Amino acid sequence: MIKFEHVGKRYLKKVALKDINLELKPGKIVGLIGENGSGKSTTLKLIAGLIQPTSGVVTVNGRRVTRRISEHVAYLSELDEFYGFFTVGEMIAFFASQYPDFNREKAEEIRRFMKLAPDSKIKNLSKGNRGRLKIVLTLAREVPVVLMDEPLSGLDPMVRDAIVKGLISFIDLERQIVLITTHEIKEVETILDEVLLIKGGEIIGHKNVEELRDRENLGLVEWMTKVYAGDCPPTV
Amino acid sequence: MNTWWQLSKKEFRLGLPAFLFTLIGLVAVLTLAFYLGTRAGSGDHEGLQAVKAASLLLITAHVLYLLCYMVYSLQSERKKLHLWLASPLPGSVLLSAKLANGLLAMTVTLSISSAVGLITTALLHDLPKGYTWGTLIANGGFIILNIYLMSIFFALCFVFFWMIYRMLLRRLGGITSGVITGLFAWLLSYLTNLFEKTELYHAIVRWGKISSPSILNQTGISSGHIYLGVYIWYTGIAVVLFAASCWILDKKVEV
Incomplete structure (x- = not known):
């Protein structure tokens, strides 16, 4: 379980997150949406232990988060930087050697699904293929928490659709919780169980996506637009 | 492994x-x-x-x-x-x-x-005066060993201050972090220098006298002997720097 208790994060003078209280349980795919600079990536980095809260506490399965929470958390960064001297196959092998939970067979399966050649040098990969490689490396880990920061960024629409469909088959929802930040809301909407809406470092909405669709007859983009405009009350 | x-x-x-x-x-x-x-x-x-x-x-x-x-x-x-x-x-x-x-x-x-x-x-x-190949290789080996030790020490000093800089970077920005890290490095080196002039320091390190290679004595780098205590002292500092660097890397450095 992921827990935020009065978590704040500040970069120099900029407040990135304000007094966040949050509990997320396994077995769900949760979307984290909001405008640029709203605090989505900061939230994921805090869970991954790659940054520390300025105030409050973040825990994963009761353990206070430091960078070594990576034993239990797989993190897909929005950044495209890799060790360029590796080939795709070598990078997969390297990850397999570093993470005891890395499932090599699953990685190969996802790699084939992503149509990535194992002998391609990473430094020669296109942005789209780097994005695919990130997905391979993240989803091949059998960890309770999977964090994906803009996994669809830089991918063309057809590939995005294939990846979104693939995501469901490569995630073990019995044991995993997946948090996805994205601007491609419509593309992931169909696979999300819950959605968190962030604005100015605050969570201003937390909804069950199916309920939102069935009871309020709203798509995510419409709901987000309404809440941002103040036509819909915050739901936290 | x-x-x-x-x-x-x-x-x-x-x-x-x-x-x-x-x-x-x-x-x-x-x-x-x-x-x-x-x-x-x-x-x-x-x-x-x-x-x-x-x-x-x-x-x-x-x-x-x-x-x-x-x-x-x-x-x-x-x-x-x-x-x-x-x-x-x-x-x-x-x-x-x-x-x-x-x-x-x-x-x-x-x-x-x-x-x-x-x-x-x-x-x-x-061959230097008074040296045989045996003494040259023995003395050279001693010097090489010291080059390794100094190289490791300087590298660990750098790693420590790099960690301090990275720890401050996201919190204070590049320039302020650089200045603070620089000042901290200067202060630590100044305090170490001061301490090395005290009787306490001498009491800690002045034991285990060994002769230094004559090449070093002739060139004025050494005054004829070196204390084992000095090696232990700097090894201790190196261990502390390494442990502190690891702690900062695990707990404080941010992406």
Whole structure:
């Protein structure tokens, strides 16, 4: 379980997150949406232990988060930087050697699904293929928490659709919780169980996506637009 | 063990450009020394003397080798921190893999420099006064050991201050973090200097007297003896710096 208790994060003078209280349980795919600079990536980095809260506490399965929470958390960064001297196959092998939970067979399966050649040098990969490689490396880990920061960024629409469909088959929802930040809301909407809406470092909405669709007859983009405009009350 | 080995292989490839650059630089310096020596004198003899002098200079320069290697390696990691820091391995393992590869690279270039120094000494029949090959190699070995120790010490100092800088960077910004890290480094070095003038320091380190190589005495680097206590003192500081660096890396450095 992921827990935020009065978590704040500040970069120099900029407040990135304000007094966040949050509990997320396994077995769900949760979307984290909001405008640029709203605090989505900061939230994921805090869970991954790659940054520390300025105030409050973040825990994963009761353990206070430091960078070594990576034993239990797989993190897909929005950044495209890799060790360029590796080939795709070598990078997969390297990850397999570093993470005891890395499932090599699953990685190969996802790699084939992503149509990535194992002998391609990473430094020669296109942005789209780097994005695919990130997905391979993240989803091949059998960890309770999977964090994906803009996994669809830089991918063309057809590939995005294939990846979104693939995501469901490569995630073990019995044991995993997946948090996805994205601007491609419509593309992931169909696979999300819950959605968190962030604005100015605050969570201003937390909804069950199916309920939102069935009871309020709203798509995510419409709901987000309404809440941002103040036509819909915050739901936290 | 396989985890460390694979990490180490990655570090080897990451540090390869720095190693090759040093290797090429070393060959270039030795070649240039031979060329300039030959041109300045009347033949190969002067050329070999210049190569010998250059090799001694290069051997000495190795006290900074590991530091420079770590600068390159950590700076290369700077844009990949989301990968490096997302490793489940403790900071001590991450840093030791880098240091081990740096030491391996250093051993190659130091061996080449030392071999060139010995070969030119043999070709020139130029043993220092009162030395046999046995005493030269024993004394040289002692000096090489000290070059390794100093190189490791300087590298660990750099790693520690790099960690301090990275810890402050996201909180205070680049310029302020740089200034604070610089001031902190100056303050620590000033306080260490002050402490090393006290009776307490002398009481701690002045034991285990051993004779230093006569080459060092003749050149004024040493006054005839070295204390084992000094080695223990600096080893202690190095251990503290390494432990502090690992702690900061695990708990405080941010992407």
